Amino acid sequence: MKKALxxxxxxxxxxxxxxxxxxxxxxGGAADAKAGGGKITLMQNKPEIDPMLKAYSAIWTKANGTExxxxxxxxxxxxxxxxLKADYAAGDMPDIFAFDGIESxxxxxxxxxDLSAEPWVSKxxxxxxxxxxxxxxxxAVEGWGMAYNADMLAKAGIDPKTLVNLAGYKAAFxxxxxxxxxxxxxxxxxxxxxVEMGWVTADHNFNSLLSNGLPYGDLSVTNALLAGNVDxxxxxEYADWVELLFKYADKGVLTTGNYxxxxxxxxxxxAVFLHQGxxxxxxxxxxxxxxxxxxxxxxxxxxxxxxxxxxxxxxxxINKESKNVAAAKKYLADLVATPEGNKYMVTDAGxxxxxxxxTLQPTGMLSQSVQSWAAAGKVYSWNxxxxxxxxxxxxxxxxxxxxxxxxxxxxxxxDLMKKAFIANKK
Amino acid sequence: xxxxxxNSAIFWLFLSPVLLAFLLVIIVPFFMGVFYxxxxxxxxxxxxxxxxxxxxxxxxxxxxxxxxGYSFGVTILYTILNMIFINFVAFALALLVTSQLKLRNIYxxxxxxxxxxxxxxxxxxxxxxxxxxxxxxxxxxxxxxxLNVPENLILSKNTTAMLAxxxxxxxxxxxxxxxxYIAAIENVPVELHEAAKIDGATPFTRxxxxxxxxxxxxxTVTTFLTLVNSFKQFDVNVSLxxxxxxxxxxxxxxxxxxxxxxxxxxxAFISNNLAMGQARAVIFFLVxxxxxxxxxxxxxxxxxxx
Numbered sequence: 001m002k003k004a005l006x007x008x009x010x011x012x013x014x015x016x017x018x019x020x021x022x023x024x025x026x027x028g029g030a031a032d033a034k035a036g037g038g039k040i041t042l043m044q045n046k047p048e049i050d051p052m053l054k055a056y057s058a059i060w061t062k063a064n065g066t067e068x069x070x071x072x073x074x075x076x077x078x079x080x081x082x083x084l085k086a087d088y089a090a091g092d093m094p095d096i097f098a099f100d101g102i103e104s105x106x107x108x109x110x111x112x113x114d115l116s117a118e119p120w121v122s123k124x125x126x127x128x129x130x131x132x133x134x135x136x137x138x139x140a141v142e143g144w145g146m147a148y149n150a151d152m153l154a155k156a157g158i159d160p161k162t163l164v165n166l167a168g169y170k171a172a173f174x175x176x177x178x179x180x181x182x183x184x185x186x187x188x189x190x191x192x193x194x195v196e197m198g199w200v201t202a203d204h205n206f207n208s209l210l211s212n213g214l215p216y217g218d219l220s221v222t223n224a225l226l227a228g229n230v231d232x233x234x235x236x237e238y239a240d241w242v243e244l245l246f247k248y249a250d251k252g253v254l255t256t257g258n259y260x261x262x263x264x265x266x267x268x269x270x271a272v273f274l275h276q277g278x279x280x281x282x283x284x285x286x287x288x289x290x291x292x293x294x295x296x297x298x299x300x301x302x303x304x305x306x307x308x309x310x311x312x313x314x315x316x317x318i319n320k321e322s323k324n325v326a327a328a329k330k331y332l333a334d335l336v337a338t339p340e341g342n343k344y345m346v347t348d349a350g351x352x353x354x355x356x357x358x359t360l361q362p363t364g365m366l367s368q369s370v371q372s373w374a375a376a377g378k379v380y381s382w383n384x385x386x387x388x389x390x391x392x393x394x395x396x397x398x399x400x401x402x403x404x405x406x407x408x409x410x411x412x413x414x415d416l417m418k419k420a421f422i423a424n425k426k
Numbered sequence: 427x428x429x430x431x432x433n434s435a436i437f438w439l440f441l442s443p444v445l446l447a448f449l450l451v452i453i454v455p456f457f458m459g460v461f462y463x464x465x466x467x468x469x470x471x472x473x474x475x476x477x478x479x480x481x482x483x484x485x486x487x488x489x490x491x492x493x494x495g496y497s498f499g500v501t502i503l504y505t506i507l508n509m510i511f512i513n514f515v516a517f518a519l520a521l522l523v524t525s526q527l528k529l530r531n532i533y534x535x536x537x538x539x540x541x542x543x544x545x546x547x548x549x550x551x552x553x554x555x556x557x558x559x560x561x562x563x564x565x566x567x568x569x570x571x572x573l574n575v576p577e578n579l580i581l582s583k584n585t586t587a588m589l590a591x592x593x594x595x596x597x598x599x600x601x602x603x604x605x606x607y608i609a610a611i612e613n614v615p616v617e618l619h620e621a622a623k624i625d626g627a628t629p630f631t632r633x634x635x636x637x638x639x640x641x642x643x644x645x646t647v648t649t650f651l652t653l654v655n656s657f658k659q660f661d662v663n664v665s666l667x668x669x670x671x672x673x674x675x676x677x678x679x680x681x682x683x684x685x686x687x688x689x690x691x692x693x694a695f696i697s698n699n700l701a702m703g704q705a706r707a708v709i710f711f712l713v714x715x716x717x718x719x720x721x722x723x724x725x726x727x728x729x730x731x732x
Binding site: 108109393401 | 581
């Protein structure tokens with residue numbers, strides 16, 4: 001009796017284990033057999049385009065026979081990196097995954113396939129490159145500057161062309177501040193600097209210090225700061241710019257607001273300027289914002305800087321160890337080469353295409369503004385991802401937040417920034 | 427004898443699925459975690475990703491980080507405040523719903539419901555209340571106008587943001603603790619109260635001399651639960667404050683309401699330093715285990731033996 005029971009125990013445990021492990025394997029096998037060409041998994045970081053990407057992938061699967069599984073992980077900076085680490089530890093790394101720049105590239109360096117020979121490489125200027133080789137497929141082009149409500153500027157008699165430097169912005173902000181009641185706005189600028197919105201300050205605004213006014217791809221200031229060498233004049237002018245933005249922002253939105261309250265203030269006509277990028281187009285549409293809007297350059301310097309910050313926000317990398325490298329390569333190539341792929345990127349997902357052969361146009365006004373700046377060649381690069389997320393999130397966010405809540409003065413802000421760069425020196 | 431063996435076999439048979447699960451998802455990962463805390467483990471494919479032992483570097487590095495020390499301090503403060511508030515509110519609610527109140531069963535359910543809402547959602551709801559609903563009161567009523575001043579926003583300052591965390595924690599958890607108190611209060615023999623009444627004891631005396639001592643066992647459980655839960659607070663912290671607003675500690679700008687669990691998470695996934703995050707989790711475990719053991723020991727001594 002005892003033995004019989006023991007056997008039963010062991011048997012039950014074994015069966016339950018195999019059953020648990022086996023279901024997955026069987027399911028995978030069945031899918032493989034059905035599709036004929038196996039399966040590729042794509043993990044990306046834009047939950048807002050998840051349904052469009054899935055719809056496109058279904059069409060692509062029909063034509064190519066390979067099943068595509070889309071995993072969308074959103075959230076703040078840690079989001080996708082965290083999931084990738086979990087999946088990597090579990091031995092379930094996706095075949096294609098998104099990364100945002102050099103620091104996250106380094107996390108996966110040993111796994112990222114060289115894509116230099118792909119057909120789309122010659123059609124884009126913003127692929128992720130390192131040491132002359134292409135490693136990342138640019139997902140789209142995005143840009144930010146100071147989004148403005150053109151109707152209100154016209155009403156106030158301000159020419160957007162004057163918004164290219166500190167003096168231009170100072171004059172405009174002062175004038176608009178006096179006209180707040182007349183324009184029906186709560187504040188001149190919709191700016192966010194809470195810890196939750198730290199990416200607006202410590203990523204986007206921070207980049208003004210790194211690349212404004214420099215030739216595209218110029219890393220001189222970035223590398224100097226990484227080495228702990230601070231240009232006092234540049235940092236001083238930048239601090240004036242940050243102070244100006246914080247001073248004319250709605251204090252509630254600035255210190256405690258989230259994305260919705262920041263973007264909402266501009267979309268509902270409660271602010272003249274918005275410190276965000278063209279990804280807010282869907283929010284504008286959702287809020288029925290019908291006024292004319294466009295981007296003006298950042299005024300972080302005394303000299304005129306006539307351009308906005310435009311680059312690819314993230315790149316798809318192919319996993320070297322994937323069993324379906326060929327299918328993964330074709331999937332990415334087809335996004336660029338087929339009309340269905342183009343339609344998904346531009347018409348459905350509303351992204352600005354990163355490829356010269358794509359003729360479709362996004363419909364959002366801010367996206368169109370980014371395109372016209374890019375077409376004129378008036379663009380500055382995104383250099384913020386050359387700093388580690390540790391530095392941006394744990395050091396810079398608290399500094400900006402201190403300044404925004406008025407707990408430190410401008411002089412202390414400059415001092416803390418300087419100390420932070422020196423402490424960050426490797 | 428044979429019967430006894432059979433019984434014990436059945437005992438292990440029914441226990442084995444749980445034991446196995448416990449072993450696989452608690453015990454094994456725990457020891458793997460301790461192991462990883464002494465290495466440079468990153469769970470990523472860096473160019474140089476060989477697993478190396480680096481001794482106590484992760485531990486010493488943690489103690490040198492002002493943000494970690496600060497997190498310890500705020501977490502202890504938060505835990506103390508939370509324990510006091512939750513237990514006080516929960517006990518008061520329990521007394522209320524065990525009295526001769528009309529509709530007391532509906533109140534019981536009502537007080538318990540917040541516990542069923544996930545912490546993340548709860549945090550966002552309260553963020554809306556603190557950032558939008560409360561200031562709008564200031565717009566409607568003139569005498570509350572100070573609420574609408576941006577400088578007075580509850581989440582814009584460290585001290586008030588901390589109290590906001592405590593308020594939300596209490597709102598969420600008091601109903602659950604209340605249930606435990608209700609059970610304890612209802613178990614107090616009626617005769618004791620009747621005898622005391624005949625002797626002329628006031629309701630307050632009866633509460634202090636009968637109800638509370640008789641419910642001492644419940645206090646052991648509730649203080650333990652609130653202690654451990656407050657110490658491990660994560661989801662409300664993420665969604666309500668994200669660790670903000672910032673502050674300056676040891677002349678370094680850091681996050682002002684970053685509790686330990688969030689600090690561990692940020693170390694692991696924002697700073698991409700999983701091994702150091704793991705080392706902090708080990709420290710966290712040790713400290714929490716010691717505090718909890720002391721608390722249970724002290725409370726047990728106070729329990730009445732019936």
